[in-house]
Amino acid sequence: METKNSLKTAFNKLSYEPKENLSLDIWTRILKRKKQAIRFRLYAFSSLGIISLFSFVPVFKALFTEFAQSGFSDYLSLAFSNGSSLVVYWKDLALSLVESLPIFDVVLSFGIVLIFLISLRYVLKQIINNNNYVGQSYA
Amino acid sequence: MKKINEKLKKVFESKFLVKILYGIGLIVIILISFSAGVSVGFHRASFGRAWGDNYVRNFGITLEPPIFPKDNFPNAHGAIGKIIKIELPNVIVADRDNTERVIVVNNDTKIEKIRNNITSGDLKIDDFIVVIGSPNEQGQIEAKFIRVIPSPDSLLNNPQTK
Numbered sequence: 001m002e003t004k005n006s007l008k009t010a011f012n013k014l015s016y017e018p019k020e021n022l023s024l025d026i027w028t029r030i031l032k033r034k035k036q037a038i039r040f041r042l043y044a045f046s047s048l049g050i051i052s053l054f055s056f057v058p059v060f061k062a063l064f065t066e067f068a069q070s071g072f073s074d075y076l077s078l079a080f081s082n083g084s085s086l087v088v089y090w091k092d093l094a095l096s097l098v099e100s101l102p103i104f105d106v107v108l109s110f111g112i113v114l115i116f117l118i119s120l121r122y123v124l125k126q127i128i129n130n131n132n133y134v135g136q137s138y139a
Numbered sequence: 140m141k142k143i144n145e146k147l148k149k150v151f152e153s154k155f156l157v158k159i160l161y162g163i164g165l166i167v168i169i170l171i172s173f174s175a176g177v178s179v180g181f182h183r184a185s186f187g188r189a190w191g192d193n194y195v196r197n198f199g200i201t202l203e204p205p206i207f208p209k210d211n212f213p214n215a216h217g218a219i220g221k222i223i224k225i226e227l228p229n230v231i232v233a234d235r236d237n238t239e240r241v242i243v244v245n246n247d248t249k250i251e252k253i254r255n256n257i258t259s260g261d262l263k264i265d266d267f268i269v270v271i272g273s274p275n276e277q278g279q280i281e282a283k284f285i286r287v288i289p290s291p292d293s294l295l296n297n298p299q300t301k
Contacts, residue, residue, distance in 0.1 A: 071219040071235055074269050078286060085249060089283045092271045096217030098179050 035130065042126040049119030055112050063109045066102035075100055182274070186215030190238075190278035197241045197278060198231070213238050215274040221290065222266045227259055229279070232268065241279040242270050252287040262287070 067073055075096045079086060086093050150156060190213060218240040224231040230242045244250075244259040251257065262268070267290040272282040 069235060071214075071217070071269075074219050074288070075217060075271070078269055078271065078284070081286075085251075086271065086284060089271055092216045092273055092283055095179070095182065096214065096271055098175075099183060099214040099216060 038126050038130050042123060042130065045119045045122040045126065049116055049123060052112050052116040052119060056116075059105075059109050059112050063102065063105040066105045070100040070102050072097065072100040072102070180212075182215050183212040186274040186278065187212035189274065189276055190240075193278040198239055213240070216272065216280070218242060218268075218270040218272075218280055220267070222262060222264050222268060225262060225264060230259075230262060230268075230282075232270070240270075241277075242268075242272070242285070243275070243279050243281045244285070245281065248272075248282045248285060250285045250287070257287070265290075 075093065079093060079097075213234065213236060218232050218234050220232040220234040220240070222230055223233050223239070228244045230244055232240045232242055234240050244262075248259070249256070250259060250262070252261070262285075266287050269286045269288060270280060270282050271284040272280040275281055
């Protein structure tokens, strides 16, 4: 019992005291990690955005070529030039347009635009976050 | 009663319900798109099958078997190309996807050239036409509307005629 009490007293005396500036060091470390993560995301989304931007040219070129080759533009021109005559055959005209639509190229084009816009949005978000963290310190 | 109203209001204004509604809407849109794709694909495949099965009857015996265009099925409700043979009421067109199509011209078919209505007798070989019609079981397209347009080749050679 005496040993127990003396051990208890000894442990109570050994109270942990943190070193000076520990909390500041922790906060600085957290900020550093956050800035690194922001910088990584910024480079990643910027690269993705630039790649998608450069992909615009070949993808849209292929899209316009396919539109011309598939005959979609010819069927569409019929709708504009003979609209009143073709009202009766609207179903066949609509099916001709749908069948000649180059679906794959349209989906690819929209996909590239979507990737570019999402990348741009995230890049701007990272820039704003980076500006929020610049100069921030433990107050 | 007031408590029930408040609870109902809480449920209908909750973000969870909004997300569920968006999810259901998205599923509906996906299902409609999928069924539209299936329907169009079915029509094209049916026409492609009829076109292949009746190839010899429509175009005669050839040494090489008929080859489908690059995306496998020809368009079932229209054709664009140059007339290569006229055997009324059938007109054979070389389509842009390098396949031959039999266009059936009947009394109801409306044929236009520039702004004038013409008859099937006015069609000539090498005329470039755009056809809107319906497929039949013989792999032919029953034309409802035909427009004779300048050939793209002639436009490229003589751009001033545009």
